[in-house]
Amino acid sequence: MKSERSEQKMAERHTQRMGALKEKLKLTPAQESAWNSYTAAMQPPARGARPTMDRAAFEKLSTPERIDRMQALQQERQGAMRQRGDAVKSFYAQLTPEQKKTFDAESLRHGPRGHRGFGHHGHHGGPGMHRS
Template sequence: MTRTHPILLATLLAAASTWSLAQTAPAPATGPAATAQATQSDGTRAQRWAERRAQRQEQLKAALKLSPAQEGAWSTYTAAMQPPAQRPARMDRAEMAQLTTPQRIERMQAVQAERQQLMNQRLDAVKSFYAQLTPEQQKVYDQQSLRRGDGYGHGPRMHGERGMHR
């Protein structure tokens, strides 16, 4: 059995890491054509998400077997669960680089507060709708939301190995 010399091993590791750093990705496309393409792909992605969300809502509604008296609560619930029309603006790296560390942290806290407010609104909508359901419907809702993760489509299945449930 031969022992690998530590210097040789370190040299090989350094060479491998240097080689991997030398492999650069092509620069992202810029200009009006690239902007149009990015906007189109984002629009298509948003449309697909909207279609999937509508499909999940219809499946949930069918599984719940809502009574006519519960239709108003359903409408209020689905309206409240829609994503915001405009998400908080993201700062690019250049803007972030111009801020001091305390300013960057304050900016992150402001974005977090906006997200927390949205989460609280959704929690209120779920609680209000859930209270209108019969115990049998609540069990169905619990099962449906458990399968999706957190009740509106961002569950562990979408986060792979990084999900909460492994």
């Protein structure tokens, strides 16, 4: 299936980027545990694990029910974003000042979900915005 192939390619690119980042950071053995926790938290969610909305079911809902469903999905996504942010902060705290400079440069270059920095204009408009 096409979406499975693209998801597999995306996972491969993620693995390559993480490997390249690890190489650039020149982590010490003492930082390995923090790296493993970080990479585990940064894994893209499996297709079935992402909060989504079934279009046919959504169309059967009343307007207030649709609003409630959209707000619930937004809260789920925010929770996942918060967890990833906490993982980044925890890992970042384990880095040396030189490693932090490297990490900052790499995260700015790849931005959210691999987009090129914060100047990327996604499907939803503003800088750094991206589709969840």
